[in-house]
Amino acid sequence: MGGMPDTAAxxxxxxxxxxRFLEGRPWIADTGLLAGPLGLFSVGSAANDGFRPLFIGGFEPAGWPLVLxxxxxxxxxxxxRRMRPAPCAGLIAVGALLQVLTLVGPGMSSIxxxxxxxxxxxxGSRRSARIYLIIALAGAxxxxxxxxxxxLLTSPRGINLLEILLPVFMITGFAAAVVLACWLLxxxxxxxxxxxxxxAERNELLEVEREQEARLAADAERMRIAREMHDVVSHSMSVMIAQADGGRYVAGQDPQAAAGAFETIGRTGREALTEMRRMLGVLRDQAEGVDYAPTPGLADLRRLVADVRAAGLPVTLRSSWGTAADARxxxxxxxxxxxxxxxxxxxxxxLTNTLKHGGGGAQADVALAVDTPEGDRPGGAASPGDQLVVRISDTGVGSGADGDGRGSGLLGMDERARLYGGEVTTRAHSGGFDVVLRLPLTVSR
Incomplete structure (x- = not known):
């Protein structure tokens, strides 16, 4: 069925x-409502055989070309007046001055x-506005x-001077008051x-700043995902490589051990793939139904240690609130x-670095403790000022390893710790490599 389109216009x-049309073209309204009508009055005055000055008799009318x-x-x-206010006021000031100097006198155009x-x-600008206010007061x-x-030129002799000055003062004061009132408005x-x-400019700047903050937040999220990807891929690949090497070595001697190694490889690969999908899911639209797995934390260290043990690295996990056999x-x-x-x-x-760089026969130890200013508290209770201290030590080659020990993995450790107010210190020595994490604790309420 035909009809007009439902558009905004x-x-x-x-x-x-x-x-809206006139707001975008102010000269149309100013011409039609101000300049045009006042110009017609000027043309009418010139067509009426010139113009005789107000309140002054005896002068010959000015010629119509000059009046026009x-x-x-x-x-x-x-x-x-709105597009070029300063030139507009300047031209009108010149015209009004010439009217006085040529004795044409103020007429309807004085409005x-x-x-x-x-x-x-x-x-206009504040500077030009003040200048034209002074000029207008001087014109008054x-x-x-x-x-x-x-x-003085037309009054009869003997007239009282006060009768002349009083209307002059009234005219001057009225003209100055009108000018000042218009300037104030x-x-x-x-x-x-x-x-x-x-x-409006501030809103535009806020909008730009909001967009910049959104871009920075997106960049920070990408950096976080990149760090997570590095940790997941590096650890999982190290475990899988170690299991693959071990499985190949025992394939002909102990098929059951080889089967266990390949089972570990498959499980590690699937877990890594699942975690990678979870991290990459934040880059997709939520409508795709991304399944978010729980974020690993302290409670998952036991499983992490078990995976590293299965990869062939002996690891002990202990805490100040538990035993070596049960970290609690x-x-x-x-x-x-x-x-x-x-x-x-x-x-x-x-632990991944120990797997890759520790060498054969290396062992690792993960120790967790709470460092308190007043001393140890039973049960691992935390208070403001307490720190969680995590020490990961190994008996690998330590300072004998190739490289300076400042790879992207160690830099990532330091970035993660500083993000939550902590710090990571590392030390390579002849007996191995130590990583110490100190992280402020949050008191539960």
Whole structure:
């Protein structure tokens, strides 16, 4: 069925569209409502065989070409009062001055003077607005002198001087008051206009800043995912390589051990793939239904140690609130989820480095303790100022290993610790390699 399209333009009322059109083209309204009508008055004055100065008799009327030229000079510039307020006020000031100097005198076109002062104060700069206010006040004084000279030249002898000065003072004061009032109104309007423009600019800057913050947050999330990917892939590949080498070695001698090694390889690969999918899922749309697995933390260290043991590295796990055989991780001090993940990844990276660089016969030890300023507390209770201390030590080649020991893995450890107010210190010595993590504890409430 035919009909008009339901567009925004069709739904907008006609008068609103006209108003928006005129706001974008202010010279149309200024020409039609101000410059045009006042210009017609000037043309009418010139066509009426010149113009006789107000309140002054005895002077010959000025010629119509001069009246027309000065009248148009003081009215037509009003078409530019919003787009070019300073040139508009300047042209009108010149026209009004010439009217006085040529004795054409102020006529209907004089209305354009306070309008120009108002426009300069509202739409122009503050400096130009003050300048044209001074010029307009000086013009009011000049207008008073103009009428004073006219009265003195045309009044009969013996007239009281007070009868001449009183109307002159009234005319001068009235002209100055009108100019000042228009300037004040224009200044108030200009301040409001500048405040609105500043608010609009501030909103634009806030929008740009919000977009920048969103981009920075996205970059930080990508960096976090990159670190997680490094830890997961590095650890899983190390375990799988160790199991593959062991399985190949015992394949002909102990098929059952080889089968166990390959089973570990498959399980480690599947777990790594699952965790990689979970991390990469945050980059996809939530509508795809990404399945998020629990974030590993302190409670998962036992399973991590078991995987490393299965890869062929003897590892012990102990804590100050448990025994060497039972670390009692369920009684560990509470940590935020992100801090628990940081501890898990740091231990994982340290054990992975031992697997890759420790050499044959290396052993590792993971020790957890709570460092308190007042001394040990029973049960691993935490209070403000306490720190969780995790020490990962191995008996590998230590300082005899190739490289400077500052690879991306160790840098990632330090970044994770600093993210939660902690620190990681590493030391390579002749008897192995030590990694010590110190992390402030959060008191449970």
């Amino acid at each position: 069709a739904r907008t009322p006609f008068h609103v569209r006209v108003s 030229m000065l009248g148009l000079l003081t009215t037509l510039p009003l078409a530019l 354009s003077v306070p309008i120009a002062v108002y426009s300069a104060a509202k739409f 004084l000049l207008l008073g002198l103009y009428f004073l000279s006219g009265y 224009g200044d108030l309007g200009g301040r409001r206009r500048r405040e609105i423009a500043a608010i 991780l369920d009684q560990a001090p509470s940590l935020p989820e992100g801090a628990g993940l940081a501890v898990h990844r740091i231990v994982q990276e340290a």
